Amino acid sequence: xxxxxxxxxxxxxxxxxxxxxxxxxxxxxxxxxxxxxxxxxxxxxxxxxxxxxxxxxxxxxxxxxxxxxxxxxxxxxxxxxxxxxxxxxxxxxxxxxxxxxxxxxxxxxxxxxxxxxxxxxxxxxxxxxxxxxxxxxxxxxxxxxxxxxxxxxxxxxxxxxxxxxxxxxxxxxxxxxxxxxxxxxxxxxxxxxxxxxxxxxxxxxxxxxxxxxxxxxxxxxxxxxxxxxxxxxxxxxxxxxxxxxxxxxxxxxxxxxxxxxxxxxxxxxxxxxxxxxxxxxxxxxxxxxxxxxxxxxxxxxxxxxxxxxxxxxxxxxxxxxxxxxxxxxxxxxxxxxxxxxxxxxxxxxxxxxxxxxxxxxxxxxxxxxxxxxxxxxxxxxxxxxxxxxxxxxxxxxxxxxxxxxxxxxxxxxxxxxx
Amino acid sequence: xxxxxxxxxxxxxxxxxxxxxxxxxxxxxxxxxxxxxxxxxxxxxxxxxxxxxxxxxxxxxxxxxxxxxxxxxxxxxxxxxxxxxxxxxxxxxxxxxxxxxxxxxxxxxxxxxxxxxxxxxxxxxxxxxxxxxxxxxxxxxxxxxxxxxxxxxxxxxxxxxxxxxxxxxxxxxxxxxxxxxxxxxxxxxxxxxxxxxxxxxxxxxxxxxxxxxxxxxxxxxxxxxxxxxxxxxxxxxxxxxxxxxxxxxxxxxxxxxxxxxxxxxxxxxxxxxxxxxxxxxxxxxxxxxxxxxxxxxxxxxxxxxxxxxxxxxxxxxxxxxxxxxxxxxxxxxxxxxxxxxxxxxxxxxxxxxxxxxxxxxxxxxxxxxxxxxxxxxxxxxxxxxxxxxxxxxxxxxxxxxxxxxxxxxxxxxxxxxx
Numbered sequence: 117x118x119x120x121x122x123x124x125x126x127x128x129x130x131x132x133x134x135x136x137x138x139x140x141x142x143x144x145x146x147x148x149x150x151x152x153x154x155x156x157x158x159x160x161x162x163x164x165x166x167x168x169x170x171x172x173x174x175x176x177x178x179x180x181x182x183x184x185x186x187x188x189x190x191x192x193x194x195x196x197x198x199x200x201x202x203x204x205x206x207x208x209x210x211x212x213x214x215x216x217x218x219x220x221x222x223x224x225x226x227x228x229x230x231x232x233x234x235x236x237x238x239x240x241x242x243x244x245x246x247x248x249x250x251x252x253x254x255x256x257x258x259x260x261x262x263x264x265x266x267x268x269x270x271x272x273x274x275x276x277x278x279x280x281x282x283x284x285x286x287x288x289x290x291x292x293x294x295x296x297x298x299x300x301x302x303x304x305x306x307x308x309x310x311x312x313x314x315x316x317x318x319x320x321x322x323x324x325x326x327x328x329x330x331x332x333x334x335x336x337x338x339x340x341x342x343x344x345x346x347x348x349x350x351x352x353x354x355x356x357x358x359x360x361x362x363x364x365x366x367x368x369x370x371x372x373x374x375x376x377x378x379x380x381x382x383x384x385x386x387x388x389x390x391x392x393x394x395x396x397x398x399x400x401x402x403x404x405x406x407x408x409x410x411x412x413x414x415x416x417x418x419x420x421x422x423x424x425x426x427x428x429x430x431x432x433x434x435x436x437x438x439x440x441x442x443x444x445x446x447x448x449x450x451x452x453x454x455x456x457x458x459x460x461x462x463x464x465x466x467x468x469x470x471x472x473x474x475x476x477x478x479x480x481x482x483x484x485x486x487x488x489x490x491x492x493x494x495x496x497x498x499x500x501x502x503x504x505x506x507x508x509x510x511x512x513x514x515x516x517x518x519x520x521x522x523x524x525x526x527x528x529x530x531x532x533x534x
Numbered sequence: 535x536x537x538x539x540x541x542x543x544x545x546x547x548x549x550x551x552x553x554x555x556x557x558x559x560x561x562x563x564x565x566x567x568x569x570x571x572x573x574x575x576x577x578x579x580x581x582x583x584x585x586x587x588x589x590x591x592x593x594x595x596x597x598x599x600x601x602x603x604x605x606x607x608x609x610x611x612x613x614x615x616x617x618x619x620x621x622x623x624x625x626x627x628x629x630x631x632x633x634x635x636x637x638x639x640x641x642x643x644x645x646x647x648x649x650x651x652x653x654x655x656x657x658x659x660x661x662x663x664x665x666x667x668x669x670x671x672x673x674x675x676x677x678x679x680x681x682x683x684x685x686x687x688x689x690x691x692x693x694x695x696x697x698x699x700x701x702x703x704x705x706x707x708x709x710x711x712x713x714x715x716x717x718x719x720x721x722x723x724x725x726x727x728x729x730x731x732x733x734x735x736x737x738x739x740x741x742x743x744x745x746x747x748x749x750x751x752x753x754x755x756x757x758x759x760x761x762x763x764x765x766x767x768x769x770x771x772x773x774x775x776x777x778x779x780x781x782x783x784x785x786x787x788x789x790x791x792x793x794x795x796x797x798x799x800x801x802x803x804x805x806x807x808x809x810x811x812x813x814x815x816x817x818x819x820x821x822x823x824x825x826x827x828x829x830x831x832x833x834x835x836x837x838x839x840x841x842x843x844x845x846x847x848x849x850x851x852x853x854x855x856x857x858x859x860x861x862x863x864x865x866x867x868x869x870x871x872x873x874x875x876x877x878x879x880x881x882x883x884x885x886x887x888x889x890x891x892x893x894x895x896x897x898x899x900x901x902x903x904x905x906x907x908x909x910x911x912x913x914x915x916x917x918x919x920x921x922x923x924x925x926x927x928x929x930x931x932x933x934x935x936x937x938x939x940x941x942x943x944x945x946x947x948x949x950x951x952x
Contacts (some may be wrong), residue, residue, distance in 0.1 A: 220746050220803050221810045246748075281806070315750060319805045328638050330664075330921040331795030331817040332733060332894025337922070341796050345763050377749030378759050379805035384798035385638055387737045387815040387857065388699070389921045391797060392639050397805040399749040439805065476750025503748040503807045504755070 120522055121464075123260050124515045131518070132239065132511055134158065135252045136232035139241035143214050148192045148278045151214050151248075155195050155276045158255050162262060164197035164274060171278070171289035179292065181486060183283040183441045194286050195276040196295060199258055205269025205530035209300035209489060210258075210521070211287060211479060212251040213280030216243035217503050224505035238508040245497030249509035249517075250303025251276060253496055256518035257525060270529030273297055280479050283440035287479035291487040299453040299528060300489045303517060304478050305497020305509075310461070311474035312454050312492055313366055314481050315374060316402030316444030318411060318437055321395060322347055322419070324383075325432040328392040337390030338428055340383050344394040346426060347419070347433065351376050351398075354418045362403060366473035373473065374401030404446040404473060412437060442477025445484035445491060453490050453528070460523035461494075464516055475499070494520075538940055539882075541678050542933045549936070550657065550929055552576065553670045554650035557659035561632050566610045566696045569632050569666075573613050573694045576673050580680060582615035582692060589696070589707035597710065599904060601701040601859045612704050613694040614713060617676055623687025623948035627718035627907060628676075628939070629705060629897060630669040631698030634661035635921050642923035656926040663915030667927035667935075668721025669694060671914055674936035675943060688947030691715055698897050701858035705897035709905040717871040717946060718907045721935060722896050723915025723927075728879070729892035730872050730910055731784055732899050733792060734820030734862030736829060736855055739813060740765055740837070742801075743850040746810040755808030756846055758801050762812040764844060765837070765851065769794050769816075772836045780821060784891035791891065792819030822864040822891060830855060860895025863902035863909060871908050871946070878941035879912075882934055893917070912938075 124131075134154070141151035152168075159166055171189040176182045195214075201207070219229035219242050227233060229242045239249070254274055261268070273295055277286030324344045329337025355376040367373040376398065383394030402411045416435060423430035447454060449471070461469040474480075480491040496513035542549075552572070559569035570586075577584055589607040594600045613632075619625070637647035637660050645651060647660045657667070672692055679686070691713055695704030742762045747755025773794040785791040796816040802809030820829045834853060841848035865872060867889070879887040892898075898909040914931035 217804055217807065220807060224746070224810060317750065317806075328642070328922050329918070330894060331797060332735065332793060332819060332892075333917060334793045334795045335789040336918050339796070341766070341799050344799075345766070348759070348763065371753040375750060375752045377752045377806070377808060378757070378802070379749060379807050379809060380802035381759050381799055381809070381812065382801075384796070384815075386635055386921070387797035388735075388795070388817045389635065389638065389797050390795060391799070392642060392923075394799065397802075399806045401750060474750075476748055499751055500747065500754045503804070504746045505810070 119264055120260060120519060123263055124519050127256065128515060131252055131256050131515060132234060135239055135248060135514065138248045138252065139232040139239065139244050140230050142230045143216055143243065144218055145215055145282055146192060148214050152193050152195050152276060155214065159197035159274065162258055164199050167196040168193050171285055175292065176285055176289060179288060181443065181482065182285060182288060183439065184279065184285045185439050189278065192278045194278055194289055196290055197274045199272040201268045201270045201529055202532040203269060206299065206528050207271040207273065207297035208525060208528050209273045209275060209295065209297040210254040211275045211300055211302045211483065212247055212254055213286065213479065214276045215278050215281050217281050220505060226506055237511055239511055240506065240508045242507050244507050244509040245305040246502035247304050247495060247497055249497050249514045250495035253303050253514050253518040253521060257521040260518065260522050261525060267532040268525060268529040269532050272525060272529060284442065284479050284482045287482050288486065291482060296487055297489055300483050300491040301521060301524065302478055302480055302491060302493045303495030304493050305499050305502050306493055306495050307499050308496060308513060308517065309470040309472050310454065310457055310492060310494045311472060312447035312449060313404040313473035314445040314493065315404065315474050315477050316408060316481055317442045317477040318400045318402060318408065319397065319439040319441065320400055320415065321397050321436045321438050323434040324394045326390060326392045329390045331388040331390060334390050340391045340394040343429060344383065344396060346422065346429065347396065348378060350418055350422045354415065364473055366471065369472065370475055374403050376400050402444045404444045408441065408443065443481025443485045445481045447490050447492065451490055453492055456524050456527045457492050457494060459527060460520045463523050464520045537682055538678060538937060541681055542937050545674065546933060549670055549674050549933060550652060553657055553666060553932065556666045556670065557650040557657065557662050558648050560648045561634055561661065562636055563633055563700055564610060566632050570611050570613050570694060573632065577615035577692065580676055582617050585614040586611050589703055593710065594703055594707060597706060599861065599900065600703060600706060601857065602697065602703045603857050607696065610696045612696055612707055614708055615692045617690040619686045619688045619947055620950040621687060624717065624946050625689040625691065625715035626943060626946050627691045627693060627713065627715040628672040629693045629718055629720045629901065630665055630672055631704065631897065632694045633696050633699050635699050638923060644924055655929055657929055658924065658926045660925050662925050662927040663723040664920035665722050665913060665915055667915050667932045668913040671721050671932050671936040671939060675939040678936065678940045679943060685950040686943060686947040687950050690943060690947060702860065702897050702900045705900045706904065709900060714905055715907055718901050718909040719939060719942065720896055720898055720909060720911045721913030722911050723917050723920050724911055724913050725917050726914060726931060726935065727888040727890050728872065728875055728910060728912045729890060730865035730867060731822040731891040732863040732911065733822065733892050733895050734826060734899055735860045735895040736818045736820060736826065737815065737857040737859065738818055738833065739815045739854045739856050741852040742812045744808060744810045747808045749806040749808060752808050758809045758812040761847060762801065762814060764840065764847065765814065766796060768836055768840045772833065782891055784889065787890065788893055792821050794818050820862045822862045826859065826861065861899025861903045863899045865908050865910065869908055871910055874942050874945045875910050875912055877945060878938045881941050882938045
């Protein structure tokens with residue numbers, strides 16, 4: 117057993133403690149500061165060069181890929197912490213997001229959604245997998261190399277950004293602030309798979325209008341709920357059509373490569389009235405090899421075609437794009453970064469990693485398309501429980517991923533002469 | 535042209551003014567007091583014996599037919615005003631409700647929903663048809679007889695109650711306070727048709743649970759929106775089945791005699807998450823010849839049967855009955871009250887009235903089943919615009935209905951010797 121592995125075994129308790137405290141800070145949108153404070157303290161202990169700032173919305177607004185419903189990022193700090201190399205090596209961004217999605221229906225959680233409790237080798241709480249376990253893996257990787265006296269040639273740029281779940285304003289801000297590197301790793305919850313290809317995604321809002329009437333003479337009205345279902349079926353057909361054409365082998369084991377998810381539905385004002393308005397909001401996947409604009413156009417055309425079959429819908433549907441947007445991205449399978457990560461995985465596990473295309477978007481799209489930074493997504497979290505009640509992460513995987521990332525850093529950035 | 539008719543022509547302007555002011559008081563649930571103040575003043579001018587009280591919720595709660603989401607009726611007064619007869623004649627309740635439903639989607643109204651504006655012989659505003667036009671018709675009928683020096687033998691009991699739109703607590707309170715009569719007329723908006731049969735109705739809430747997951751891997755979850763649609767289709771089939779068995783000739787011209795209307799839908803919390811909970815609220819019609827309990831049982835059975843076809847739904851649907859409930863009721867077509875009203879109609883219009891079964895519930899169910907008071911629903915409002923944007927009432931109909939009710943009062947209560 118080598119020194120690196122031994123270090124991770126010794127530090128397991130410390131790693132769990134850091135993750136537990138991080139999960140207990142409920143860092144939903146606008147509430148990121150206290151979780152970031154824990155990150156900042158850890159980076160300070162690691163003697164990294166800290167850069168802490170609140171993204172400036174006026175500057176971000178000028179960028180075509182900025183989307184956010186927020187009007188200010190005050191009290192929502194971004195954190196970047198640099199471990200400077202000695203020079204002459206490839207640089208590496210280690211990107212993670214501090215924000216988590218809401219807990220959803222609290223009655224479906226067995227314990228408090230931010231408990232951080234540990235049971236049977238798992239740590240529970242919203243954000244454990246998506247993606248605080250990944251954040252901790254990054255910090256432990258840096259700590260491990262430092263503890264073993266290893267200095268790297270290339271810079272390591274650790275990032276803990278806001279707003280990943282809502283469109284990427286945090287990572288975009290870091291790119292616009294000037295942070296670049298020869299490669300990037302994002303430990304989103306991939307079940308330890310390597311994702312060299314990123315799905316993009318868009319948030320849509322579809323408003324369907326009806327005609328109100330008394331519920332007792334409902335035939336005098338037009339139910340926006342019934343009309344909304346016609347729209348839902350149309351989206352189901354669109355999803356089927358878009359996925360039938362996906363033939364990328366990296367998606368071979370993914371049931372629905374680029375899904376269309378309807379996340380919320382709201383309509384009607386009174387039980388005794390025919391509902392005159394229903395609003396659907398959801399998320400549309402964008403394939404790695406298509407543009408955001410192509411995906412938008414296809415949905416628009418599907419709804420127009422629906423209008424041709426249903427006269428009412430022709431003038432009573434509105435489509436908008438709002439909120440979060442993730443750019444797709446693609447790394448060729450021969451890329452050195454993928455080779456580095458594959459070798460690091462083999463070094464720790466003794467077997468080859470599974471390489472697939474990501475079922476969801478990440479800030480990797482921004483890093484790739486705006487920063488021109490080759491990016492791989494790989495992390496210890498469990499995909500199936502992200503955004504789900506009773507989210508958890510396997511603690512052993514956190515340490516395994518940390519060890520793999522440490523090896524990747526050695527290989528990518530190069531080790532300085534003592 | 536006789537004296538009564540001449541009086542109505544002369545008083546048209548005053549009638550419009552009273553209705554306009556009444557409509558301009560937005561008397562939605564809990565906001566009834568200012569509209570009632572106008573009623574009280576008019577009754578005072580008519581020298582009626584006023585009884586004004588706030589229904590007592592602890593007393594009402596004891597009654598099996600009390601349903602209300604409210605915890606208090608403070609500041610929501612009921613008004614009863616009696617025009618005592620000289621004795622020896624049949625008594626008549628003239629029942630109306632002061633409360634109105636919400637205005638719905640304001641963007642669908644051409645003017646302010648409480649404008650009371652008059653245009654082309656119509657008066658506009660929420661409540662004009664349902665049912666302030668009816669209330670004004672009752673008051674004008676009393677005023678007309680008084681103006682012509684006519685004294686009646688039987689008592690006339692005018693009522694302006696709260697909560698008709700939300701389950702009948704106002705009329706129930708009046709019945710429990712002791713108000714009885716040999717007959718009752720309720721001028722809800724019937725397009726001048728006579729309704730001797732009342733539909734009942736119930737408010738239901740159906741909660742459908744799903745399983746949350748990330749929208750990018752939506753196949754790992756169960757969409758409560760998709761499952762809710764299975765429930766909606768089940769309710770559509772139930773409605774078809776229940777209406778196929780309606781063979782009452784009074785329903786011959788009604789497209790859907792006892793509809794099931796889904797009024798509101800709410801579900802999901804985040805566009806990027808599979809929705810784990812959807813709540814449907816709506817109104818179920820109850821036929822005049824069935825009980826509330828039978829209707830409830832039939833819906834329960836339909837949802838259980840659905841559970842047998844869909845394993846997920848078997849343990850993930852909840853059905854509740856809440857809020858408003860209207861009892862059905864039925865008056866045989868040979869009843870003297872119907873004959874009185876028919877004669878009164880003929881006297882004014884010179885032709886027979888249309889006699890049908892009501893497409894919606896009214897407080898007539900309570901008057902009939904709790905008060906044992908034979909009840910007819912007949913009024914000047916336009917059914918199709920009740921609960922609808924741009925609600926209005928035809929002013930000439932208000933006066934026509936008032937004249938008919940005046941004749942009905944003469945015939946039913948009898949005229950005292952001078």
